[in-house]
Amino acid sequence: MSKPILTIVVPCYNEEEVLPETVFQLSEVLDSLITDQLIAPNSTVLFVDDGSKDATWSLIERFHLANSFITGLKLAKNAGHQSALLAGLLQAKEYSDCVVSIDADLQDDTSVIREFIKKFHEGYDIVYGIRQDRSADTLFKRATAQGFYKLMTSLGVKIHYNHADFRLMSKRTLDNLEKFQEVNLFLRGLVPLLGFPSTQVYYDRKERFAGESKYPLRKMLAFAFDGITSFSVTPIRLVTVMGFMLFALSVVAAIYAIVGKLLGANVTGWTSLILSVWFIGGVQLLAIGLIGEYIGKIYKEVKQRPLFVIEKELREHTLADETAN
Ligand code: UDP
């Protein structure tokens, strides 16, 4: 097999503090893979600036001029991690044989990219990076993540435990991923649906190299909820089951009340009446809200608004400069 062109896609949102180190480490990785003849010399790193408010883009521009491995894509505004990642993946697949996605903060072990490439040479289209040791994450993050994977699996969604978005994908995988056209994007759920030959590589997750997490609890919960409702209609089915159970319960209560009345018992029932009115009202609102969430998703999907807007691209500057002259 001839040497594949690799592009490493890195979504960045306000990452000026880590960027220099990320550039350094990823350039080292490309350099050594090229030296060992595992990838083509024109392999690159593509930094996707997701509408950062700090100096992220100007740093990317500077690194691009100084380092031939570094290319950049600037989104016109913040599109969110998943959309920024998709923007980078779809751009990179146009000129790459395989693409590795990794976060900018160096939590994922860059040296594992070598293993990814070896697996690609063995014929795998998708290589999932799996976090083995998560002790660098807080107990809360680990517990919620574990709960989330369990919930997803029990709802029948095929998802890889402890895999975030650190993975390798071949060009044909990405060509097929592009067909999905989902506005409610949850990439780690979509990729396993493609069904190409895949394997896993284990690594230890480190702490963020610098800067703060761009995923506060609020965003994390929204992301998890989005993942569930994008891949499973089981929650709606549970509403039906709940309705059925409440109905069965009301039949029992009715029999109790009628028999009591016939036997001449003094049924006052104010407490049970007011409680059931509140309870049923609450359950109904919850059910309507849940169904509303799904309708909201349909609404978003139907509009098919683009997930990102590309403002600028930095690639092969020497070529572009020459043609301009
Ligand atoms: N990110 C992004 N857009 C956003 C939020 C985050 O491109 O709106 C990037 C961020 O720069 C990082 C990656 O997504 O490269 C993961 O974010 P982070 O490390 O903050 O998440 P955590 O690891 O804490 O879950």
Ligand code: MG
């Ligand atoms: Mg991180």
